[in-house]
Amino acid sequence: MTTPAGSHGEWLVVIDAQVIFADPQTSQWGSPMWAAAVPRIRTAVEEYAERVVFTRFVADPAPQGSWVDYYREWPFAQLPDADPLYSIVPELAPYTKDASVVTAPTFGKWSALREIVGNTPRLTLAGVSTDCCVLSTALGAADAGATVTVAAGLCAGSTPEDHSRALSAMALYGPQVTVV
Incomplete structure (x- = not known):
């Protein structure tokens, strides 16, 4: 990026840059691509x-519907919101002091983001994991009329494939x- 995109009315949404997703050694959900993405995210x-806007995924303390089966399969993730594994990674945590932080028990964060960025914003998405929460947020936002740019180099998938x-x-x- 060569100019501050935010000056053109665009928003950067950093999706689920949390300890639980940052390192494969930390949890089953850790991305092997995270270490390469985080310095680029910091620059953006x-x-x-x-x-x-930063987003955080947290477990619903009373899951319903398909989430019941989901947490049956992934019980390690059913932690309380305040658990350190659900914290923003240390490399990005200082930036949350001046940014909005959206916390939701869903993969897609569009419903919660809309309150901050408006109904039809221009969004650039970054974060983890490309193949879950980034994808879910991008499609929900686009379906609602947002213009979405996915910054591939600022995203980390569960695997490169x-x-x-x-x-x-x-x-x-x-x-x-x-x-892009």
């Missing part, structure tokens, strides 16, 4: 300045979703 956060597949799927939604 500085460029977007006040137009940054799943990252690539998710980027390819999101590219099918052009022009509402653009992968």
Whole structure:
């Protein structure tokens, strides 16, 4: 990025940059791609300045419907909101002091983001995992009329192959979703 995109009315959404997703040694959900993405995300956060939103995934303490089966399969993730594994990673945590932070027990964060960024914003998405929460947020936002750019180099997938597949799927939604 060469100019602060935030100055053009765009928002940077850093999706689920949490300890639980940052390192495969930390949890079953850790991305092997995270270490390479986080310095690039930090640079983008500085460029977007006040137009940054961080999201956090947390377990619903009383899951319903398909979430019951989900947590039966992934019981390690059913932690309380305040558990340190659900914290924003230390490399990005200082930036949350001046940014909005959206916390939700869903993969897609569009419903909660809309309250901050408006109904039809221009969004640039970064974060983890490309093949789950980034994908879910991108499609929900685009379906609602947002213009979405997925910054591939600022995203980390659960595997490089799943990252690539998710980027390819999101590219099918052009022009509402653009992968760069």
